[in-house]
Amino acid sequence: MAVDESLLESTADSQRPTLRFYQWSEPTLSLGYFQKYADRWSHAESRDAACVRRASGGGAILHDVELTYSYCVPTADPRSTSVTSLFDLFHQSLIVTLAELGVTAAICGKPQKHPEGDPFLCFERRSSVDVIVDGYKVCGSAQRRGRGAVLQHGSILLGRSTAAPQLPGIVELAGVRIAADELQNVWLPNLSQILQVNFEIGALTGGEIDLATETEKSRFASPDWTEKK
Template sequence: MLRIIIDGPRDPHYNMAIDEAIMGLRPYVKYDTLRIYMWSPSGVSIGRSQDALRAVKIEEIKRLGFKLVRRPTGGGALLHPENDEITYSVVLSLDNQLAKIPVDESASSIAKGIIDALQIIGSSAKVKDFGDKEKHDLCYLRRGSSDVILGGKKISGSAQVRNDKALLQHGTLLLRFEPEVWLRVINAPGYDHEMLRSRIAGLYEFMDVKIEKIIDSLVKGFSKELGDETFIGSLTPEEVQLSLELYQKKYSNDLWNLKGSLEQF
C-alpha cells in the first residue's frame, strides 16, 4: 500500500526533517510513502557526504535569502527554487522488492514515475545515464542511472539512501532553470551559463502546463510504478513529533548542514 502526501511549500530544513522522520518510522506503519512538495524560501541542498565549503557559496546563499540544508541522501548540490521545482521523496519498506535490488536499478525504476507523469501531460522523456563520470559538486552535471532526459536535457535527477529501517529516494522535477542563479550559489568550475543551459532544462521550456496538472500527473505516474493500492494521507502524529525534533536539533543546526555531524542526537 502506498500513502501519498501532497504537501505545500515548506522551509528547506523542515522538508528534510519530514523525510527523515518518515524513513525512521517506516517499520511502525503499514504503508510506503510518496511525498510531493516544494520549497519556501528557495533552498540549496547538498549531498550527505559533500564538503559544504567547497560545494556551495555560503555567503551568497545567505545574501539571497536562501537556506542551506544537508540531505540525508547522497549526490551533489542542488538549487531548489521557490515556485520553480517540485521535489518528491519515496520511502519504501525493506521488504519492498525495490529495496532488494542494486541502488542503480531501483533508483531508475522509481524515476520511471517521472516518465509516466510526463507522458500523461503529453511529453516523451526517458531515463538514461546522462551526466559526466566526474563527481561534480553541482548534482545535475553528475551521471546517474535515474537521470530523466527531455529534449536532450536533464530535467530530473535523484539520490537514494538505505539503512536498517527503510529506503529513501529524493528526486526533483525542474520547472524553470535559471543557470545564472545556480552559478551564484553552487560551484561549477569550467561551466558558464550557456554550457549549463545546453545540458539542463526545466519543464516550462518545453510546454505550458499548470502546476496542479503536473502534481496530479506525478501522483498517477508514481502510483503506476510503486503500487496499485494507494491513498491520499498525511503525517501521523508520531511523524510530526519526530520531524519537529529533527528540524530543531539537526536540520536547523549548522554543525549538521556545514559539517555533517550530529547524525545521532
C-alpha cells in the first residue's frame, strides 16, 4: 500500500502512468478507506489474517489466491476525469485476456442492490462495471484521487482462500487454473493496447523507495491509520 502511495506521488510529478502487479506474502485483509475497523471482526474466517487499510475505497478484500494491480495515471489524461472510464478499460481488457486463457467472463451490468446494504467483503458486492464469471464477481476496482494523479486498485480472484471460503475464484467457477504470473503476462499487452501506453519494465527509484518506507511507518503499518475509523 505504501509503494502504491509513493507511485501516486511520483506519477503526479513525472506525468507518466505507472502500472504495478503484485501479490501478498500472507493472507491479508485490506479494508476500504471508509470502512470501520471494528467490522473486520464480523468476518470470522479472516480474524487471524493480517489487516491493512487501503487508500482507495470499496469493500474489504482478502488478498490470498489472487492478483492485485495498481495503476497511477496523471489527471491530465482525459480518461481520469470519469469515475468509470478507467474501470471499463481495465475490465474489458481483462475479459479479453481471460477468454484467451479459456475463461468466459462478462461485465456485471445492472446488479440488484443488497436488501441489507453493502456486504463487508468487496467480492460479495456488485457494481455495474464488475467482472463476473458464472454469476460471481472475480474482479473489482476502486480509485483514490490525489494531487495531479489518480490511483486505481483492483483485485482478480484466481481461487478460493481458506480465509474467505464463501468466495469462489476463477478455478472453482471455470475449472481453469491460472497462475498470477501467467495472467500478468497475457494481460499486459492487452492493457498496453487499450490504454495506448507502451509500458517499460522497471524498478522503483531511490526516491520512491524512500517515500514508501516513510509512508509505511507513518500510515499503513500504523494502528492509528488502520484503526482510524
